[in-house]
Amino acid sequence: MSEALAVVPGKAPSIGTFERYLTLWVLLCIVVGINLGRALPGVFQALGTASVAQINLPVAVLVWLMIIPMLLKIDLAALGQVKEHWRGIAATVGVNWLVKPFSMALLGWLFIDHLFRAWLPAGQIDAYVAGLILLAAAPCTAMVFVWSNLVDGEPHFTLSQVALNDTIMVFAFAPLVALLLGLSSITVPWATLILSVVLYIIVPVIVAQLWRRGLLAKGQAALARSLRALGPLSLSALLLTLVLLFGLQGEQITRQPVVIALLAVPILIQVYFNAGLAYWVNRRLGVAWCVAGPSALIGASNFFELAVATAIALFGFQSGAALATVVGVLVEVPVMLSVVQIVRRSRNWYEAGRDQSLRS
Numbered sequence: 619m620s621e622a623l624a625v626v627p628g629k630a631p632s633i634g635t636f637e638r639y640l641t642l643w644v645l646l647c648i649v650v651g652i653n654l655g656r657a658l659p660g661v662f663q664a665l666g667t668a669s670v671a672q673i674n675l676p677v678a679v680l681v682w683l684m685i686i687p688m689l690l691k692i693d694l695a696a697l698g699q700v701k702e703h704w705r706g707i708a709a710t711v712g713v714n715w716l717v718k719p720f721s722m723a724l725l726g727w728l729f730i731d732h733l734f735r736a737w738l739p740a741g742q743i744d745a746y747v748a749g750l751i752l753l754a755a756a757p758c759t760a761m762v763f764v765w766s767n768l769v770d771g772e773p774h775f776t777l778s779q780v781a782l783n784d785t786i787m788v789f790a791f792a793p794l795v796a797l798l799l800g801l802s803s804i805t806v807p808w809a810t811l812i813l814s815v816v817l818y819i820i821v822p823v824i825v826a827q828l829w830r831r832g833l834l835a836k837g838q839a840a841l842a843r844s845l846r847a848l849g850p851l852s853l854s855a856l857l858l859t860l861v862l863l864f865g866l867q868g869e870q871i872t873r874q875p876v877v878i879a880l881l882a883v884p885i886l887i888q889v890y891f892n893a894g895l896a897y898w899v900n901r902r903l904g905v906a907w908c909v910a911g912p913s914a915l916i917g918a919s920n921f922f923e924l925a926v927a928t929a930i931a932l933f934g935f936q937s938g939a940a941l942a943t944v945v946g947v948l949v950e951v952p953v954m955l956s957v958v959q960i961v962r963r964s965r966n967w968y969e970a971g972r973d974q975s976l977r978s
């Protein structure tokens with residue numbers, strides 16, 4: 619989508635009519651998804667069971683449609699320039715691994731274990747907190763490309779940061795979760811982790827690069843035309859993903875609305891806090907806006923497939939931990955789209971502060 623945007627230095631990128639009312643389309647998709655899930659439970663049950671290692675295949679197809687436009691912009695030969703953005707990488711890694719899991723543990727303790735305890739099933743309190751911690755301990759993989767694309771993020775930085783986070787996750791996820799949950803050891807769903815990396819990073823990057831090479835053989839204009847054509851398809855896939863996610867969880871939403879609403883509170887606070895922290899740190903460090911935007915979004919979003927799979931492996935399918943991670947799935951897209959809007963609209967503020975940081 620960003621290839622079709624007119625980006626003027628110091629100003630937020632212009633957006634089309636469809637993108638301008640994206641909040642309205644999101645709300646409509648949520649309503650449509652919930653009602654379709656209740657009206658056609660058999661259809662959504664079949665779609666929900668089409669999964670491998672807790673990765674839903676219909677959602678995976680839609681994710682592909684969302685991330686390919688950004689991956690097409692990536693010139694692998696230019697990845698060496700990413701070292702110029704080391705401040706943005708440091709800010710993102712710091713928020714993802716040193717702040718986010720611990721801030722969620724604190725928020726879970728405050729809201730679930732104390733403030734909301736009277737309105738939640740007593741036997742599930744600890745499981746709810748555990749699910750929230752699992753959600754925050756795994757940085758997002760695939761959807762980061764979508765959010766970065768929507769804020770005209772630097773694509774090479776985004777790819778490098780996702781690859782770095784995945785590498786750290788292989789070594790740090792299990793001990794970090796064990797520390798926060800007080801467990802001597804945990805069962806990491808390696809099949810989910812490895813398949814997600816292959817399905818959401820390695821294969822799409824290969825496909826996009828082969829496609830990019832073919833388009834560039836016809837000239838730069840052919841690549842630009844393809845990116846413009848794929849923009850609406852990417853956004854449509856995002857909205858269809860919302861319909862599918864809320865359709866799959868429509869019964870849960872209508873059966874336990876209060877529990878789901880209460881679990882969503884610490885998740886929402888965590889997202890806005892970590893996104894704001896990463897954005898502010900990048901601004902103080904004088905990082906370019908096109909890097910700070912995806913940095914903030916990467917710092918706030920979650921790898922919900924891994925979180926759901928780990929919650930089921932540790933606590934069971936019907937556990938409060940599993941429900942908490944599912945709430946994270948439902949909250950992820952709408953709240954991250956709101957962060958996208960904040961990042962876009964705050965560009966002038968960011969650039970002014972960045973210039974001041976560079977002069978001082």
